[in-house]
Amino acid sequence: MTGAELSFYLFGGLAVFSALAMVTRKNAVVAAMWLIATFLSVAACYVLAQATFLSAIQVIVYAGAVMVLFVFVIMVVDVDATGRLTHRRPSRVGRLAYYGGFLLSAGFLAWVLVGTLARQYVTFGAELEPGSDFGTARGLGREIFTDYVFPFEAVSLLLVAAVIGAVVVARSRKEREHAARHLADPAARHAAGLGTAAEGEIAPPGPSPATDFGEPSATGHRGI
Amino acid sequence: MVPITHFLYLAILLFLIGVGGVLLRRNALFVLMSIELMLNAANVALVAFSRLHGNHDGQVFAFFVIAVAAAEAAVGLAIIVAIFRSRDDVDIDDLGLLRD
Amino acid sequence: MTHAPFVADTMASATLQDLGHLAPMAIVGLWGLLLMATDAFAAVGFRHFQRRIALFGLALAFVAGLTIYGNADYDGGVEVFRGFLVVDPFSAILDLVLVGLCAGTVLVAGDYARTHRFEYGEQESLLCIATFGAMMVGHAHDLLALFLGIETMSISVYVLVGARWNAKPSAEAALKYFLMGAFASAILLMGIALLYGATGATAFEGIRGGVAEAFTRWLRINDLARALDQGHTASPAASDLVIQGVAKAALLIPGVLLVLGALLFKVSAVPMHMWTPDAYEGAPTPVTAFMASVVKVAGVAALLRLFVATFSTHRLVTAPYGWTTAVALVAFLTMTVGNLAAVRQSNVKRLLAYSSIAHVGYLLLGVVAAANFYGEAFASDATLGGDGLSWSRDAGDTAVASVLLYIVVYAVASLGAFVTVAWLSGNKHEALEAYQWSGLARRHPGMALGMTVCLLSLMGLPPMAGFFGKLFLFRAVFENSNPWLQFLVVWALLNAVVGAYYYLRLVVAMYFHTPPKTAPVVLPGKGAPAVVAVTAGLSVALGVLMQPTLDRADLAARAFNYPPGPSKARRVDGLRAAWEARDPTPPVAAEEPSPGT
Numbered sequence: 001m002t003g004a005e006l007s008f009y010l011f012g013g014l015a016v017f018s019a020l021a022m023v024t025r026k027n028a029v030v031a032a033m034w035l036i037a038t039f040l041s042v043a044a045c046y047v048l049a050q051a052t053f054l055s056a057i058q059v060i061v062y063a064g065a066v067m068v069l070f071v072f073v074i075m076v077v078d079v080d081a082t083g084r085l086t087h088r089r090p091s092r093v094g095r096l097a098y099y100g101g102f103l104l105s106a107g108f109l110a111w112v113l114v115g116t117l118a119r120q121y122v123t124f125g126a127e128l129e130p131g132s133d134f135g136t137a138r139g140l141g142r143e144i145f146t147d148y149v150f151p152f153e154a155v156s157l158l159l160v161a162a163v164i165g166a167v168v169v170a171r172s173r174k175e176r177e178h179a180a181r182h183l184a185d186p187a188a189r190h191a192a193g194l195g196t197a198a199e200g201e202i203a204p205p206g207p208s209p210a211t212d213f214g215e216p217s218a219t220g221h222r223g224i
Numbered sequence: 225m226v227p228i229t230h231f232l233y234l235a236i237l238l239f240l241i242g243v244g245g246v247l248l249r250r251n252a253l254f255v256l257m258s259i260e261l262m263l264n265a266a267n268v269a270l271v272a273f274s275r276l277h278g279n280h281d282g283q284v285f286a287f288f289v290i291a292v293a294a295a296e297a298a299v300g301l302a303i304i305v306a307i308f309r310s311r312d313d314v315d316i317d318d319l320g321l322l323r324d
Numbered sequence: 325m326t327h328a329p330f331v332a333d334t335m336a337s338a339t340l341q342d343l344g345h346l347a348p349m350a351i352v353g354l355w356g357l358l359l360m361a362t363d364a365f366a367a368v369g370f371r372h373f374q375r376r377i378a379l380f381g382l383a384l385a386f387v388a389g390l391t392i393y394g395n396a397d398y399d400g401g402v403e404v405f406r407g408f409l410v411v412d413p414f415s416a417i418l419d420l421v422l423v424g425l426c427a428g429t430v431l432v433a434g435d436y437a438r439t440h441r442f443e444y445g446e447q448e449s450l451l452c453i454a455t456f457g458a459m460m461v462g463h464a465h466d467l468l469a470l471f472l473g474i475e476t477m478s479i480s481v482y483v484l485v486g487a488r489w490n491a492k493p494s495a496e497a498a499l500k501y502f503l504m505g506a507f508a509s510a511i512l513l514m515g516i517a518l519l520y521g522a523t524g525a526t527a528f529e530g531i532r533g534g535v536a537e538a539f540t541r542w543l544r545i546n547d548l549a550r551a552l553d554q555g556h557t558a559s560p561a562a563s564d565l566v567i568q569g570v571a572k573a574a575l576l577i578p579g580v581l582l583v584l585g586a587l588l589f590k591v592s593a594v595p596m597h598m599w600t601p602d603a604y605e606g607a608p609t610p611v612t613a614f615m616a617s618v619v620k621v622a623g624v625a626a627l628l629r630l631f632v633a634t635f636s637t638h639r640l641v642t643a644p645y646g647w648t649t650a651v652a653l654v655a656f657l658t659m660t661v662g663n664l665a666a667v668r669q670s671n672v673k674r675l676l677a678y679s680s681i682a683h684v685g686y687l688l689l690g691v692v693a694a695a696n697f698y699g700e701a702f703a704s705d706a707t708l709g710g711d712g713l714s715w716s717r718d719a720g721d722t723a724v725a726s727v728l729l730y731i732v733v734y735a736v737a738s739l740g741a742f743v744t745v746a747w748l749s750g751n752k753h754e755a756l757e758a759y760q761w762s763g764l765a766r767r768h769p770g771m772a773l774g775m776t777v778c779l780l781s782l783m784g785l786p787p788m789a790g791f792f793g794k795l796f797l798f799r800a801v802f803e804n805s806n807p808w809l810q811f812l813v814v815w816a817l818l819n820a821v822v823g824a825y826y827y828l829r830l831v832v833a834m835y836f837h838t839p840p841k842t843a844p845v846v847l848p849g850k851g852a853p854a855v856v857a858v859t860a861g862l863s864v865a866l867g868v869l870m871q872p873t874l875d876r877a878d879l880a881a882r883a884f885n886y887p888p889g890p891s892k893a894r895r896v897d898g899l900r901a902a903w904e905a906r907d908p909t910p911p912v913a914a915e916e917p918s919p920g921t
């Protein structure tokens with residue numbers, strides 16, 4: 001077993017182990033740390049597949065920036081409270097269908113993917129010249145700025161949308177009120193959510209059912 | 225030399241672990257982390273196939289996927305923060321407004 | 325490297341030329357950035373200017389789209405950015421439709437946000453960027469374009485759904501939509517990785533070639549197995565070649581299935597539809613209109629571009645390895661579940677959400693039929709000879725045309741219906757319960773009429789466009805000799821009757837029930853009435869002028885599964901020539917001449 005093989009199985013095993021650890025942890029911070037371990041191990045595996053540039057990007061962007069964001073948000077939101085963030089209480093039949101469907105789809109996915117694996121042959125990939133810049137910053141950069149120049153520009157648009165969007169969604173009420181505090185026009189104050197009407201409240205649901213058309217919503221949801 | 229197939233084993237194992245995390249965990253943060261894991265697993269497959277075919281297309285694809293994954297994480301975390309803020313003053317049982 | 329300046333020069337001019345071909349899309353994307361910049365400088369409270377700027381940009385994009393739309397230079401399809409995207413009659417129609425739908429949303433979104441007190445200046449910008457993504461899907465000629473387009477659109481829409489900070493359901497719907505959408509994206513990506521592994525390319529042309537090669541080898545393995553059975557021994561080189569073939573086909577089919585699952589999620593087909601009613605209900609209603617129109621159009625475009633045009637070789641569409649069986653089953657479930665669930669709803673937004681699911685079911689039937697025809701065309705090369713080939717080819721084109729027609733007609737009517745729902749709302753409150761709509765015709769006859777026309781078009785009543793959409797779609801599917809598909813058409817007709825029940829219920833409530841004593845609050849401004857008037861007008865006009873409309877759809881779908889090139893151009897030009905023979909003044913004649921191409 002050569003050094004490359006040894007390190008692949010070492011880091012691959014580490015990646016799988018830490019991924020398992022990540023999904024089974026209770027504490028979100030610990031899980032995030034395990035996820036960082038997975039990303040770093042995967043970065044090591046990239047090097048063994050001659051993807052050196054991607055390996056660096058993986059460490060910087062994924063294990064670095066994205067996971068810092070994760071840990072930061074975990075610190076901002078109360079982890080215990082978020083434990084019930086997506087609390088759902090469907091009916092028993094609904095729950096059964098839900099989990100049945102989930103397990104079925106997961107099983108199908110596993111079956112399909114394992115079936116893919118079972119038919120693969122052992123190959124070491126295409127022959128590469130010893131000095132070629134396959135996977136280096138130089139080789140990848142040439143591709144990105146020639147053939148892939150349009151997606152490169154398009155993805156910048158996506159990133160702008162994501163950054164601005166994150167601000168739009170996560171801005172707190174206080175910040176919004178602060179931004180709108182100078183408004184004199186009552187209509188503008190109203191539009192920005194300031195003003196006299198009680199905020200955050202749902203208006204009464206209008207007239208009661210007067211016709212034979214609709215009973216109030218079966219969900220008990222009064223509309224917003 | 226490591227066979228490409230073994231990279232594929234790694235990718236699919238990570239992907240299935242991620243799927244398991246998405247389906248079994250209820251906490252949105254864990255689900256988001258599992259999705260990131262799935263994206264990473266797909267990247268491993270792309271890189272391995274890029275090596276298999278000896279062209280750069282897979283690696284460039286993986287490069288763009290990393291950008292998209294970062295954007296997705298930013299938006300997802302922002303939504304989680306927004307939910308957390310909106311729930312500061314409400315009962316937990318209030319959730320599930322949108323439910324059949 | 326010594327020629328670097330020269331290389332950069334030619335590259336820049338090539339890039340500019342390609343951007344010229346993509347003018348509508350480039351303008352919409354640029355306007356997304358521009359609107360973000362103007363928002364930074366616009367004082368809080370003066371954000372209604374954003375709408376004017378956005379509408380100006382969209383009008384510009386629409387005009388740019390018109391110059392490409394009628395231009396015979398694009399008949400054969402023009403590959404831009406080295407085959408990353410393609411500009412052809414199909415994408416030209418989609419550009420116009422998507423820009424129009426985006427403009428419709430922009431007209432209402434600002435008023436809605438102001439009235440419901442969550443006004444924010446980034447809304448128009450995000451709508452433009454989402455439309456940019458949808459247009460990229462329409463132009464996609466590479467898996468990367470498809471993926472990036474879908475992601476650009478989805479990420480912007482997640483934000484738009486969750487932007488309503490003063491209502492809890494908004495963030496909750498955004499979370500639900502986001503988690504499911506991101507999960508689907510991850511599955512899409514894994515599928516793409518497997519496809520790339522099987523074919524060694526991400527461009528659709530390369531994939532098409534790789535698919536053919538994988539199956540050729542697949543066939544060869546049968547010969548080899550037979551030879552081995554008969555006691556022959558195979559040379560190591562031959563068996564190696566064959567084994568490689570097995571591996572490729574084994575990667576290909578799971579890849580196709582995973583991508584299919586993810587795309588079916590994006591169009592909210594039934595096993596993956598759980599998020600739809602919740603996300604549609606929780607989102608601000610103009611955003612719901614956007615999701616029901618633009619996002620759906622993009623999803624169907626992705627299915628057509630990737631599955632009907634690229635994965636339509638005989639072996640990929642027919643059993644045992646075909647994807648069409650799965651999609652036919654999904655179509656059956658989708659229309660049934662969508663319609664039955666819609667009947668139970670008294671909440672108008674949820675009702676329309678489920679009805680949009682049902683429409684996806686009809687559309688998927690058309691997708692299956694088109695792929696089947698193209699698959700037959702592949703197979704009949706050998707068996708039926710020239711006539712069968714050209715018949716299947718034309719039938720496939722017709723099926724694609726009817727899907728295109730249906731999705732456009734559906735999107736227009738759906739936009740109108742959801743905009744009416746957005747319009748009937750006041751301060752943080754929407755009249756979502758059906759009883760609140762009773763007697764609307766007496767208080768607001770114009771809007772009630774517009775809503776009625778849109779609903780009737782969705783339902784498929786004869787003078788409206790929706791009727792012809794359904795007619796052509798079902799006829800195209802019925803042409804197929806597959807008895808299961810013919811049964812599904814009958815089933816779809818029964819479903820349409822169920823659909824008529826819940827649409828008519830709402831119409832009856834508006835016209836024949838006594839109005840409540842208090843007048844309903846409605847959105848100020850002329851934006852919403854204008855949108856409803858235009859969509860209702862289009863729903864009627866497209867129906868009355870059905871022949872020219874169908875001609876345009878036929879032209880867009882002509883030679884849909886051909887790679888861009890002269891042979892495609894020849895077939896499209898053949899259709900134009902046939903029109904001229906039929907009619908001295910063809911509908912094309914009115915279009916502008918080409919810009920500098």
